[in-house]
Structures are given as structure tokens and as C-alpha cells.
Amino acid sequence: MGDCPIKAQGASFEERLRAYATLVVRKGCNLQNGQRLFIQASVECAPFVRLLVEEAYRSGAKHVTVAYGDERVARLHYDNCDLALFETVPEWLALRNNWLAQEGAAMLSITSEDPLAMTGIDPAKPMAAARAAHTACKEYFDALDKGRCVWCIVAAASPAWAERVFAHLGPQEALASLWDAIFACVRVGEGAGAGAEKGAGAHDAKDATTGSVSARVATDALDAWDRHRRAFEEHKAWLNRERFTALRYRNSLGTDLTVGLNSRGIWQGGGDVTIDGVAFFPNMPTEEVFTTPDFTQADGVAVASLPLVHNGSLITGFSLRFEGGRVVSSTADQGGEMLEALIGADEGSCRLGEVALVPHGSPIARSGILFYNTLFDENAACHLALGKGFSDCVQDGQSLDQEGLKAAGVNESAIHVDFMIGTPDLEIIGIHADGTEVPVFKDGGWAAHT
Numbered sequence: 303m304g305d306c307p308i309k310a311q312g313a314s315f316e317e318r319l320r321a322y323a324t325l326v327v328r329k330g331c332n333l334q335n336g337q338r339l340f341i342q343a344s345v346e347c348a349p350f351v352r353l354l355v356e357e358a359y360r361s362g363a364k365h366v367t368v369a370y371g372d373e374r375v376a377r378l379h380y381d382n383c384d385l386a387l388f389e390t391v392p393e394w395l396a397l398r399n400n401w402l403a404q405e406g407a408a409m410l411s412i413t414s415e416d417p418l419a420m421t422g423i424d425p426a427k428p429m430a431a432a433r434a435a436h437t438a439c440k441e442y443f444d445a446l447d448k449g450r451c452v453w454c455i456v457a458a459a460s461p462a463w464a465e466r467v468f469a470h471l472g473p474q475e476a477l478a479s480l481w482d483a484i485f486a487c488v489r490v491g492e493g494a495g496a497g498a499e500k501g502a503g504a505h506d507a508k509d510a511t512t513g514s515v516s517a518r519v520a521t522d523a524l525d526a527w528d529r530h531r532r533a534f535e536e537h538k539a540w541l542n543r544e545r546f547t548a549l550r551y552r553n554s555l556g557t558d559l560t561v562g563l564n565s566r567g568i569w570q571g572g573g574d575v576t577i578d579g580v581a582f583f584p585n586m587p588t589e590e591v592f593t594t595p596d597f598t599q600a601d602g603v604a605v606a607s608l609p610l611v612h613n614g615s616l617i618t619g620f621s622l623r624f625e626g627g628r629v630v631s632s633t634a635d636q637g638g639e640m641l642e643a644l645i646g647a648d649e650g651s652c653r654l655g656e657v658a659l660v661p662h663g664s665p666i667a668r669s670g671i672l673f674y675n676t677l678f679d680e681n682a683a684c685h686l687a688l689g690k691g692f693s694d695c696v697q698d699g700q701s702l703d704q705e706g707l708k709a710a711g712v713n714e715s716a717i718h719v720d721f722m723i724g725t726p727d728l729e730i731i732g733i734h735a736d737g738t739e740v741p742v743f744k745d746g747g748w749a750a751h752t
Contacts, residue, residue: 313491313519315481321519322490323353325586327361329527330454331408332582335362338407344414345370347458351412367402373419373614380423388430391438403445408452408582416462417674420614425643428613429717433648436716448693448700449577456586457484457677466674487587487666487678489526491519527583534572537591537659537748541569544740546732548599549657551684553728555605559624560733561657561686562599564711566697569593577700589666589681592658594691597713600624600654607683608722611674615640620721628652629688644688650715656687662726662746676720683724684743689715 313321327333339358343351348370355366379387402409420428436443445451459480461473467483468476485491550560571591573583605621619635622645629652634641645652660667660683667682691712693699699707704714730743741749 313515315478317514317516317519318485318491319350319481320353320516321523322485322488323350323357324516324520325488325490325523325527326410326454326456327354327357329524330456330583330586331410331452332580333358333361333363333408334580336364337362338402338405339363339366339410340402340407341366341368341410341412343368343370343412343458344460345372346460347412347414350458354410367398367407373415377419377423377614380420380427383427385424385427385430388427389434391434396438399439399442403442403451406451408454409446411453411455412458413455413675413677414458414460414463415614415675416460417466417611418614418616419462421616423613423615425613425615425640429643429647433716447690449575452576452580452582453584454582454586455584455677456488457675459484463675467671483669483671483673487669487681488523489530489587490523531572531581531583534591538569538571541591541593541742544732545734546740546742547735548733549742550731550733551604551723551728553605553607553723553725555607555723555725556603556621557605557723557728559600559602559604561654562596562627563657564594564596564696566699566710567593567595568695568697570692570695574694585677585681587666587678587681589664590658590660590685592656592692592695594695594712595654595657596627596711597650597653597655597691598627598711600627604686604721604723606721606723607725608672608679609674610637610719610721611676612640612644612719616674617641624654627654644717644719647689647717648715650713651689651717653688653713653715654686655689655691655713655715655718656685656720658685658687658720659730659743659748660684660724661743661748662724662728679722680720683722684728684730685720685722685724687718687720689713689717689719
């Protein structure tokens with residue numbers, strides 16, 4: 303899908319940041335004229351958020367709602383409030399989220415957290431908060447899960463996150479390096495300005511800052527993401543034709559796992575589309591082709607190939623053993639208590655909601671950077687996800703209720719947490735209903751015939 307240089311050339315930081323805001327609003331959210339936008343971000347992201355709001359109104363937004371958070375304040379809540387407080391959601395918050403869903407708002411989240419900000423908290427508290435939100439804001443989550451609303455997750459660099467990723471650098475150099483890495487991974491700054499005369503597809507980026515470098519960089523990025531979306535189609539089409547009933551994973555780390563697939567399953571990737579036909583990108587960056595497995599069929603051991611940061615805590619060196627679709631045991635070098643809390647969050651959190659295929663040679667993997675952030679690290683390696691499955695990964699799934707989805711093999715949970723199992727020697731075999739086997743991945747990448 304093309305190289306992803308870590309140092310973008312030909313544009314200043316400010317020009318690339320403005321181009322990034324244009325890309326997020328116009329491709330990530332594909333904001334429509336007269337539509338509302340809801341942004342959730344850390345207070346440290348305020349300069350970037352202001353550019354997003356400016357671009358949203360330039361794109362015809364009816365109104366932009368911004369909800370700022372502060373992880374230091376969140377940490378104080380976890381340290382000082384009783385568990386019972388996290389088991390409920392304030393009525394005003396539920397009303398806001400559910401109302402935005404009713405209004406058809408696009409939902410944009412910006413991740414920038416310190417990977418270790420919540421180390422040592424009681425893991426039962428964030429798990430309780432997730433369950434409570436899933437219940438109180440059901441209309442909001444249903445709108446996202448069933449394709450009624452656009453949702454998009456992107457990243458912004460923060461000092462604390464940058465110092466974790468580039469611990470060998472000084473604070474300012476680390477922050478600049480993380481921003482460079484983010485820009486590169488989302489294809490902002492590749493051959494800056496080279497596509498200014500090509501046109502930008504659905505939107506012309508010169509609307510943003512006519513004739514400026516940032517407009518030309520935005521044009522290139524918009525074009526790059528159109529090409530990126532098209533690049534997924536071959537692999538998805540092949541997998542959907544093959545109709546595998548199971549995938550078997552094996553590598554030298556010790557992963558030896560067979561996962562059953564849904565008979566009505568659909569492979570997705572390269573963006574999503576709402577039920578109204580609006581194309582968007584739920585994650586930027588994204589390098590995965592994925593589906594929802596049968597939550598009753600997973601047997602064997604999955605060994606994590608990269609650390610997992612969950613709710614601000616680091617989980618390293620971990621493995622999960624599955625029997626009949628359920629995690630029956632786990633081990634971890636660090637963060638075992640958080641891992642156990644994650645697995646036990648609710649009835650569906652011990653089962654799989656996603657299998658995703660990412661070649662080991664993806665641009666993020668080639669960067670050699672461990673981001674300690676799932677948005678990036680999941681796009682460096684094949685991964686699985688515990689928790690909620692995707693309704694749009696089964697035929698007619700978006701028209702099914704919860705019981706119908708369960709009958710179709712789609713897992714239900716208040717959580718959805720990705721963990722990486724991909725390695726350079728990972729082999730994945732697709733198994734047909736008659737028992738015949740076909741290589742899907744060989745030596746960490748797509749088998750030649752795909």
C-alpha cells in the first residue's frame with residue numbers, strides 16, 4: 303500500500319497539521335453539509351481541535367460539540383472515588399450522547415493518552431464505567447454499531463505519550479518525532495504538494511486555504527486515502543469468495559489457535575459505509591482486513607506479539623487459552639490483574655469479536671516504532687479482539703436485533719479490545735467446510751495467490 307516515510311518533506315508542521323485536520327474531517331468523518339460533529343479529546347489537543355472545528359464549519363457543519371477530558375483529572379477520580387460511582391452514568395451525559403446519535407452526528411475521538419497514566423488503578427473501576435456507559439448510552443452505541451452514524455478515531459501527539467514512545471529523546475524532540483510519525487502513518491506529507499493539480503475527488507482541498515502549501519498537502523492526502531481504500535478490495539474479494547469456515551494461526555511465539563468463522567460472515571476493511579451510503583474511515587491509520595468470527599468457536603493458545611495498553615495500564619508478555627470460544631486461562635508478565643479484569647468485564651468479554659489480517663510489512667510495522675497505542679500497533683500486526691463483534695461483518699447484520707446477531711454468531715459485550723499476535727513467521731491457514739486447507743498468510747504476509 304505504499305511506503306510511509308517517517309519524515310514528511312516539503313511542508314512545515316503547521317501546514318501538515320492543518321492538512322491533517324482537513325483529511326480527518328473530509329475523509330475520516332466525511333462530514334456532510336448540515337451535519338453535526340461531536341469531538342472528544344484531551345485538553346492537550348486543543349490547538350488541533352480548533353483546526354478540526356474550523357474545517358468542520360468550512361465543510362458545512364450545522365454545529366460542532368467538543369467534549370474535553372483530562373487524564374490527570376481522570377486518574378484523580380479513579381484514585382479517590384468509590385467503585386459505586388463508576389457503576390452509573392450521569393443523566394445529562396447519557397442524554398447528550400443519545401441525542402447526538404438521534405441527530406445523526408458524526409462522532410470523532412482523538413487519542414493522545416499517556417500509555418501508563420492509569421497504572422495501578424483498581425481495574426474494576428474502568429470496567430464498571432464501560433458497562434454503565436454501554437447501558438445508559440445504548441442508543442449512542444447502537445447508532446455506531448449498526449451503521450447509523452459515522453465514527454472515527456484519530457491520534458494527536460502529547461508530551462507524555464511522546465516521551466513513552468521516544469524515551470531516548472528530549473521532550474521537544476520526542477514530541478516532534480511523534481507528530482512526524484503520526485503524519486507519515488496517515489499519509490500526510492507524502493510528496494507534499496505533488497498532487498495539487500490532480501484534484502481531490504469529492505472535495506477540493508483548495509477550499510481550505512486557497513493556493514497554500516497546506517491545501518496542496520491536504521489534496522495529496524485526500525487522494526492517497528482514496529487509493530488506500532481501493533487497495534483493500536482485492537484481498538476482501540478473495541476472502542469473501544473463499545468462504546472459509548475457520549482460520550488456523552501458528553507461529554514461533556507459541557500461538558496455535560483455530561478460530562471458527564460465521565457462515566454468513568463478510569470480510570471488511572479499507573473504510574466503512576453507513577446505512578445511508580456515506581463512506582468514512584473508522585480508524586486513521588488503518589491497514590487491516592477484518593471480520594467477526596463465530597464467538598462459540600475458538601480453541602488453542604494466542605500469544606501476544608506486542609504489549610497492550612488498556613485503560614492506561616500496560617499489559618506485556620501475555621497469552622490466552624481458548625476452549626469452545628471462551629478464554630479459560632491467561633498469563634502475563636506485567637498487568638495480569640488488568641488482563642483478568644478485562645476478560646471478566648461481562649459475559650462476552652472472554653470471547654472474540656474480531657479477527658484482523660495485517661501483513662507484517664505494513665507501513666507502521668516497517669517504521670519500527672512501538673506506539674503503545676492500539677490505534678497504531680494493531681495496524682502493525684495481525685490481531686484479535688476480545689468483546690463486541692461487528693454487525694456489518696455478517697450478511698444483513700445491521701438489520702438484526704441483539705438476539706438475531708447472537709444467533710448469527712456475533713459476540714455482544716460492552717468492550718472491544720484488540721491485541722496483536724502477528725509476527726514475521728506467522729502462518730494462517732484457511733479451512734473450508736470440506737476440510738480442504740488454503741494458505742492465507744505465509745511468513746507474516748499474504749500468501750502469493752491472494
